Amino acid sequence: MSLEFREELILAAARFQGTKRNNLGLARQWLDASNPGRARINRVCTEAILLFSEGRIDEALTRVADGEKLVARLPPSELRAAQEKAWEQLRDIFEREARARQDAAIDTHPSDAQP
Numbered sequence: 001m002s003l004e005f006r007e008e009l010i011l012a013a014a015r016f017q018g019t020k021r022n023n024l025g026l027a028r029q030w031l032d033a034s035n036p037g038r039a040r041i042n043r044v045c046t047e048a049i050l051l052f053s054e055g056r057i058d059e060a061l062t063r064v065a066d067g068e069k070l071v072a073r074l075p076p077s078e079l080r081a082a083q084e085k086a087w088e089q090l091r092d093i094f095e096r097e098a099r100a101r102q103d104a105a106i107d108t109h110p111s112d113a114q115p
Helices: 003-019 024-033 041-053 057-072 078-107
Strands: none
Touching (some): 003 024, 024 041, 041 057, 041 078, 057 078
């Protein structure tokens, strides 16, 4: 098995544990088992998804921006266009959630409590 394929499997395991099984501890273990020195698009995506799952949306959005920069370095192609669209969708999801949380925090005040 090539090292690149192994890396992709590890990242897929991290995403699966973090999103499908909601086991963020195990997801982080899988992510830590991957090669952090490589600025790969899938690693950055996995980091963003795990940060989002942990409720760290601002940090997740920072990783999305990092991912978009990596995609921008790709040569123009259908793959790049698909990647750009995927990152845009991910950003939209994260920003919607950030707005929803902000709105929920604004709508509820201690003074609104009824005895």
